[in-house]
Amino acid sequence: MARMKFICDAERCIECNGCVTACKNENEVPWGVNRRRVVTINDGVIGAEKSISVACMHCADAPCMAVCPVDCFYRTDEGVVLHNKDTCIGCAYCSYACPFGAPQFPSQGTFGLRGKMDKCTFCSGGPEANGSVAEFEKYGRNRLAEGKLPLCAELCSTKALIGGDGDVIADVFRTRVVKRQANGKNAGADVFGWATAYGKPSTAPATDKPATGNKS
Amino acid sequence: MKSLIRLVALVCTSALALTACGDGNPVAGSKRADVAPYMGADNGFVVKGWKPGDQQSWTEEIKKRNQNQSEYSRIK
Numbered sequence: 001m002a003r004m005k006f007i008c009d010a011e012r013c014i015e016c017n018g019c020v021t022a023c024k025n026e027n028e029v030p031w032g033v034n035r036r037r038v039v040t041i042n043d044g045v046i047g048a049e050k051s052i053s054v055a056c057m058h059c060a061d062a063p064c065m066a067v068c069p070v071d072c073f074y075r076t077d078e079g080v081v082l083h084n085k086d087t088c089i090g091c092a093y094c095s096y097a098c099p100f101g102a103p104q105f106p107s108q109g110t111f112g113l114r115g116k117m118d119k120c121t122f123c124s125g126g127p128e129a130n131g132s133v134a135e136f137e138k139y140g141r142n143r144l145a146e147g148k149l150p151l152c153a154e155l156c157s158t159k160a161l162i163g164g165d166g167d168v169i170a171d172v173f174r175t176r177v178v179k180r181q182a183n184g185k186n187a188g189a190d191v192f193g194w195a196t197a198y199g200k201p202s203t204a205p206a207t208d209k210p211a212t213g214n215k216s
Numbered sequence: 217m218k219s220l221i222r223l224v225a226l227v228c229t230s231a232l233a234l235t236a237c238g239d240g241n242p243v244a245g246s247k248r249a250d251v252a253p254y255m256g257a258d259n260g261f262v263v264k265g266w267k268p269g270d271q272q273s274w275t276e277e278i279k280k281r282n283q284n285q286s287e288y289s290r291i292k
Binding site (some may be wrong): 082 | 231232249250251252253254255256257258259261263265266274275277278279281282283284285286287289
């Protein structure tokens, strides 16, 4: 079974915001909500400016799921973290818990009413029937059920943002890193957010060597 | 006899009052079951090349589409 993930290659992202626009349009995301956004660090510093496209990382041990008081989140067999808007009470606990700022709230409610939480669905809708109008109106398109991948990743012009089966996209990214390394360029092997979302890789393998150093 | 009636009335009243402190029946279906994506979508946008309902063909289609994101495999 495929386990869906996103990778953003900071060596390739050119901050065009095409992914943000594509997501807004494809899912008819409400005013005031950006399910995906591009973050730039070291703005204007030549050689050090990097951009990354950030959305829900569909964490393996999602903090939003852990804190939700009404338990509206669920994880699909494909590893996509989704939520049920019929259960959501708009308390925003998930927004405070998420390290990526993924859960957002529409801002057009009367008297500042927060409304139901909205977040990236990995273009796989919600609990309603796949591809139904009800599903589209609440969660946006269900591209996975149409045999497609999230539009943000599929249309990225530089292919900085790649999304899909974790094993496959990790291979795609690894190939790039190896090529860049071979060409004497910055390898850019750091994958933003993966350690936070899926846990750090296991520590160095145990060796038979005894520990060295003085013991106090 | 009167005290017995009072005692029974007190027990019944207490039992009735304490029911408010108990947990109600859990709302069934707070986590709604979702249909797997390999079952296909009920609209006209499903791509050709895989069979809705067949998990294996869906997985292969997704993996094939994944490769479109790698120019190293596209230009081969």
